[in-house]
Amino acid sequence: MIIEKNKVVVVDYKLQKDNAQGELVEETTGRDPLKFIFGIGMMIPGFEAELEGKEAGEEVAFQVPSEDAYGEYQDEALIDLAIQNFEVDGKVDFDNLKTGKMITMQDTQGGVHHGMIKKVGLEQVQVDFNHPMAGQDLFFTVNIREVREATESELDHGHVHE
Ligand SMILES: [Zn+2]
Numbered sequence: 622m623i624i625e626k627n628k629v630v631v632v633d634y635k636l637q638k639d640n641a642q643g644e645l646v647e648e649t650t651g652r653d654p655l656k657f658i659f660g661i662g663m664m665i666p667g668f669e670a671e672l673e674g675k676e677a678g679e680e681v682a683f684q685v686p687s688e689d690a691y692g693e694y695q696d697e698a699l700i701d702l703a704i705q706n707f708e709v710d711g712k713v714d715f716d717n718l719k720t721g722k723m724i725t726m727q728d729t730q731g732g733v734h735h736g737m738i739k740k741v742g743l744e745q746v747q748v749d750f751n752h753p754m755a756g757q758d759l760f761f762t763v764n765i766r767e768v769r770e771a772t773e774s775e776l777d778h779g780h781v782h783e
Contacts, residue, residue, distance in 0.1 A: 622768045624672050626660030629781050631767035632672075637760040640684060646754075650764075656781040658771050663779075665690045668761060675765055682762040687755070694756030700736075701745045718746060 624630055633650045637643035649655055657663045659672070667689030671681060687693060706726075707713050722738045726748075740747035775782050 624659055624675050624768055627771050627776060628659045629656065629769050629771045629775065630659050631656045633764040633766060635762040639758050640760050641682065643760055654766055658775060658781060661779060672763065677765050677768050680764045685759045685761065687758050690759045691752040691754040694751055698750040699747065700750060701747050704744050704746060707746055724748065
């Protein structure tokens with residue numbers, strides 16, 4: 622059975638930055654494999670494009686340029702927020718505002734955004750809302766372990782059941 626839309630795909634994979642010599646980001650080998658439903662937007666487009674039409678037992682290695690992965694780095698996503706946004710009970714806890722810390726913020730429409738604190742000033746805090754992998758080319762080594770039909774309830778829920 623080949624990988625195509627609405628198939629459940631189970632893979633071991635290794636992710637490196639840039640190329641086959643790049644820094645290791647994550648690896649599933651020897652741990653729980655990655656399971657996903659193909660073609661429904663669960664995975665980055667460049668990853669799915671390389672796996673389409675492949676079968677269980679195949680191993681593929683490929684590079685995904687940043688624009689087909691987590692997108693280009695957007696300067697507009699680097700935002701200065703007034704320090705008042707970080708007040709709790711009228712006070713800013715500067716011990717808790719550290720460069721490199723990941724934070725979650727809710728916008729007025731209820732959308733949730735993850736960002737990383739870049740700079741802490743007395744009046745403003747600069748937060749980077751880019752994906753941590755934005756602007757980064759990725760290199761995957763993928764071992765395809767299983768390809769099967771997704772069940773109706775898996776397609777309904779948009780995730781793989783054990
Ligand atoms: Zn479910």
